[in-house]
């Protein structure tokens with residue numbers, strides 16, 4: 001570790017800032033502690049970084065550093081966001097150094113990894129930051145040469161005055177530039193003028209990754225740091241009664257065993273404060289293996305919880321929430337969900353007169369779909385480093401939205417906001433799991449108690465039994481069909497534990513004059529949270545499987561049928577709240593039709609299925625080709641079409657879509673977290689099935705609609721429609737419609 | 753506790769740990785070699801893959817007491833002297849394989865061992881050799897392509 005050096009750099013930087021004076025950002029961040037490797041150590045050794053704004057620093061000897069504001073969990077924002085800055089900054093991209101910003105949301109405006117929002121949120125501010133800095137550098141050159149900025153040109157970090165044949169690099173101009181007032185207004189380039197954005201760029205930290213450098217929280221080490229693990233109740237619906245640590249404390253390397261309360265009584269939980277258990281036992285020691293072994297020696301007594309009141313922050317203030325007592329099971333969830341589907345419930349949207357339409361229907365197609373709980377299982381297990389002293393609260397935290405955990409840290413660890421210093425380590429995956437930062441608060445409690453830096457680690461088993469999961473859902477679709485095969489009404493009802501998957505204003509809402517959408521939820525003590533395209537990931541599978549079957553019922557080609565419905569929604573939309581743009585939806589389907597050669601035979605005797613979906617502001621559609629080999633599905637090929645507006649980095653974008661396709665196929669076929677007596681039955685990766693190399697599609701072909709609409713995200717949108725595209729293909733391959741996930745289980749129940 | 757003399761990445765090293773300690777935790781906690789990752793601890797994910805005498809192996813399943821004089825190689829030790837990168841790492845960069853990156857060192861260790869024993873693997877051979885390495889981000893196609901590319905470049 002290069003702590004001494006960091007401090008030195010830090011001091012020298014402060015010196016420079018004070019020298020350069022007014023208008024400068026004083027906020028700075030060194031992520032150096034996480035990057036001890038020689039290969040990039042030069043970035044830390046540099047002194048005299050001049051900060052042009054919160055995103056850009058330059059050294060007099062011409063190194064340019066761009067900060068990535070958003071926590072990185074694999075969507076490659078470390079590359080795409082700095083690309084936005086550099087498009088306008090015009091430094092030499094091949095030499096630009098990117099660095100992860102610390103938690104400093106006022107400085108970075110937004111630090112938000114979730115909801116596929118990075119591109120949209122960063123699009124203007126980051127390009128503006130780049131343009132502002134470039135103008136200041138040009139102004140500094142203009143001042144020095146006594147010419148006007150309009151006579152200057154810029155290329156690869158060099159300002160040129162062609163008329164007098166003078167040039168200066170950014171490094172030589174930075175100190176003077178930093179003293180200039182920030183331009184009030186800057187003009188941003190039009191997409192047609194882009195030279196970097198829209199070109200395929202490789203991961204800026206690719207080398208550090210393949211070298212195995214210390215990038216992740218779990219890799220982090222500090223002087224005097226102890227390892228901590230927690231012990232939690234063996235089931236949801238249980239809590240700690242008492243424990244005996246005598247034997248554990250005798251184990252080698254063990255420093256402390258104690259129980260603690262994560263949130264204070266009466267603490268009102270905000271949206272991302274979800275945590276499974278409030279009373280935990282901490283085991284703290286010198287090394288991971290010692291703590292793991294001592295943990296087994298703690299003898300704990302557990303007892304069932306009663307119905308428990310908890311406060312939550314909701315729109316309009318605090319509200320009480322009841323956590324129900326009981327040991328829940330998948331079997332009873334399924335039974336209750338099917339019962340609920342038969343009862344009238346909350347109407348979320350109603351157009352026209354669906355009741356009459358159903359009464360006079362010639363034919364009714366009704367289908368019910370279910371899906372189990374899913375675990376995110378990010379590859380890096382949950383971890384957090386904390387060092388709480390009287391002076392400050394230091395964290396190395398893998399967290400998707402750091403700002404959202406602040407009030408929780410402040411309230412439950414008794415820390416002032418200004419004492420929080422948080423490094424945002426690269427995350428070994430997230431998928432929504434790391435939006436919920438309870439582990440940061442847990443690590444904080446433990447550090448406070450043992451008065452030392454600690455690294456809290458959850459084992460894989462911990463996260464699969466003390467985690468936050470995608471809820472279990474049910475959805476029933478019903479269509480009324482007249483004697484001419486016209487669809488006269490659509491009814492959808494959805495619910496789940498403990499939230500409903502329904503999006504009542506999403507396609508095909510807006511298509512049918514008579515439409516009814518109903519929604520319900522039942523309480524559960526199993527903790528749930530956002531999972532890659534929350535609710536949409538199930539909603540799409542039900543909706544798009546149903547549309548496929550509906551197309552068949554009325555004798556239409558499934559892809560043309562979708563386009564036909566969307567054309568109706570475009571020319572004659574029903575209702576005002578439809579949340580999609582029918583034109584762009586049609587656009588991805590048309591592109592998919594062309595690129596998949598729809599209508600032609602699929603490759604290698606495969607059978608094909610199609611599905612499309614809109615969520616998180618982007619449009620996605622897939623054609624999946626499958627064959628069956630020895631009763632097992634083999635995905636031969638997937639063709640994907642996307643409309644996410646302007647594609648910032650086509651290389652990263654393609655990778656993201658491919659990953660979503662693989663993830664979708666894996667979860668559709670295998671994903672399930674089954675509960676029995678309140679505890680999950682899949683406790684590690686030998687039981688929880690994640691898709692593997694040989695089960696991945698043999699080929700994935702990704703295509704983007706080309707347009708210059710402001711960019712939207714790709715982390716989530718390609719994921720939801722994969723499930724139904726696969727199910728629809730499997731129907732063609734096996735003759736059986738699949739209604740219950742995971743599909744492999746359902747396939748196993750039928751003769752193929 | 754017991755003292756163990758090890759050969760890690762060609763260098764002699766000594767640790768004083770419980771004999772049951774998995775090599776994974778010896779590397780990560782005691783030798784500061786954190787490129788070898790913890791993913792499951794039960795041999796099911798491959799994040800912890802190292803080489804023992806050149807063969808790929810899950811270090812979470814290997815107690816330190818079973819190592820003896822066998823040579824341990826980790827991701828930090830696969831680059832030959834004087835080279836900046838292993839051809840497999842290079843292919844990984846050229847094909848921009850990684851997403852979160854957490855599984856990739858384990859993937860690379862499995863790939864390096866595969867190419868050593870089978871310099872020209874078929875697609876099916878790659879799939880079965882790599883199937884113990886989970887990539888939760890789903891970068892399998894790029895991994896396969898990178899292995900094929902590395903094979904091609906080393907066979908040139």
Ligand code: FES
Nearest residue numbers: 791793795798812
């Ligand atoms: S950590 Fe060893 S195989 Fe998963």
Ligand code: FES
Nearest residue numbers: 852853887888889
């Ligand atoms: S790149 Fe994230 S697990 Fe493989």
